[in-house]
Amino acid sequence: MKLYRLTRHADGARATLTDAPLPEPKAGEVRVRIAAASLNYRDLLVRDGVAKGNGEGRIPLSDAAGEVDAVGVNVHRLAVGDRVAASFFRDWTDGPFHARYMNAALGGSLTDGVLAEHVVLPEHAWVRLPDTLDAMAAATLPCAAVTAWHALVVRGGLRAGDTVLVQGTGGVALFGLQFAVALGARVIVLSSSDDKLARARALGATDLVNYRTTPEWDAAVLELTGGAGVSHVLELGGPQTYQRALNVIGAGGRIAQIGVLTGFGPQPNLARLQGMNADILGITVGSRAHFENMLGFIAEHRITPVIDRVFAFDDVENAYAHLRAATHVGKVVIRVRA
Numbered sequence: 116m117k118l119y120r121l122t123r124h125a126d127g128a129r130a131t132l133t134d135a136p137l138p139e140p141k142a143g144e145v146r147v148r149i150a151a152a153s154l155n156y157r158d159l160l161v162r163d164g165v166a167k168g169n170g171e172g173r174i175p176l177s178d179a180a181g182e183v184d185a186v187g188v189n190v191h192r193l194a195v196g197d198r199v200a201a202s203f204f205r206d207w208t209d210g211p212f213h214a215r216y217m218n219a220a221l222g223g224s225l226t227d228g229v230l231a232e233h234v235v236l237p238e239h240a241w242v243r244l245p246d247t248l249d250a251m252a253a254a255t256l257p258c259a260a261v262t263a264w265h266a267l268v269v270r271g272g273l274r275a276g277d278t279v280l281v282q283g284t285g286g287v288a289l290f291g292l293q294f295a296v297a298l299g300a301r302v303i304v305l306s307s308s309d310d311k312l313a314r315a316r317a318l319g320a321t322d323l324v325n326y327r328t329t330p331e332w333d334a335a336v337l338e339l340t341g342g343a344g345v346s347h348v349l350e351l352g353g354p355q356t357y358q359r360a361l362n363v364i365g366a367g368g369r370i371a372q373i374g375v376l377t378g379f380g381p382q383p384n385l386a387r388l389q390g391m392n393a394d395i396l397g398i399t400v401g402s403r404a405h406f407e408n409m410l411g412f413i414a415e416h417r418i419t420p421v422i423d424r425v426f427a428f429d430d431v432e433n434a435y436a437h438l439r440a441a442t443h444v445g446k447v448v449i450r451v452r453a
């Protein structure tokens with residue numbers, strides 16, 4: 116079979132296509148023939164060596180979906196022919212998060228990921244898919260969608276009538292937008308581009324702010340909310356957006372701290388948080404149980420993941436370049452099986 120490994124060179128890192136023997140599942144393990152994978156901003160961080168460890172030789176990417184084609188002994192949840200997706204934290208199946216789950220995040224620099232024709236993982240690391248989602252759509256979900264779900268619904272307690280601020284039109288942002296609209300919340304979207312904002316409007320966002328032409332977007336958001344601010348922020352930008360996110364949080368509001376699009380280490384002034392009796396929720400993707408509950412919601416509300424572009428399996432380098440260019444809306448997908 117073929118798979119990709121991250122290789123480091125004098126002129127930077129690359130995903131390098133390699134031959135490998137077909138892996139056999141051991142006891143408790145399940146092998147999946149991968150149909151599609153998707154890229155996340157995190158995959159750029161891992162490739163650039165920003166994430167923990169060097170990652171040399173690791174199989175990249177956390178997100179993939181396919182069909183079970185072999186099972187080891189003592190496998191009880193899944194059988195050959197089942198359609199599944201990978202769960203981002205291999206070992207976080209349910210319950211509270213533990214720090215030990217972190218190093219086994221798929222496609223990080225310490226644990227192999229899923230950009231391969233066949234992937235073997237413990238059976239607990241696979242999520243069974245509903246018939247309503249094809250492999251391409253399912254491959255968009257493990258990181259971005261679960262993160263948005265965990266942030267807004269599980270920890271954020273989002274309800275009809277709430278107001279959500281979404282930053283940008285990438286993967287996490289658009290899933291956040293779609294979940295919030297399905298729940299009856301009002302959605303304000305920030306974007307660098309009016310064309311992208313028009314796409315967000317078509318998905319149900321009612322309020323749109325271009326942060327290039329309106330750099331003081333916090334003032335615009337306060338105006339849109341009659342000065343009250345928003346109940347939820349999906350904070351994706353980091354240092355360059357954090358203070359403005361705090362400036363717009365409303366009474367009892369919740370900021371989900373998620374992203375690093377403008378770098379690491381925000382140093383915000385927390386006075387408004389205290390004054391508003393608001394909370395910051397630290398979010399790192401989510402568990403398999405979050406993923407499974409989210410799949411029920413996606414089926415019930417007929418949510419279709421927004422796929423920007425699909426790349427062929429031998430064109431992975433261009434898929435990375437496309438994500439880095441940040442002209443996309445929604446998710447960038449790789450078709451693994453033709």
Ligand SMILES: NC(=O)c1ccc[n+]([C@@H]2O[C@H](COP(=O)([O-])OP(=O)(O)OC[C@H]3O[C@@H](n4cnc5c(N)ncnc54)[C@H](OP(=O)(O)O)[C@@H]3O)[C@@H](O)[C@H]2O)c1
Nearest residue numbers: 156282283284285286287306307374375376398399400441
């Ligand atoms: N904590 C976690 O578990 C977790 C999980 C998933 C993702 N993340 C993080 O969340 C962020 C988004 O991830 P993703 O995979 O959804 O990324 P993505 O699909 O690559 O989204 C990138 C988009 O973000 C928008 N953006 C860039 N700079 C911005 C800024 N200053 N203000 C507002 N929007 C900005 C741009 O959209 P526009 O052109 O429309 O502005 C850009 O196209 C990343 O930092 C990622 O590392 C964290």
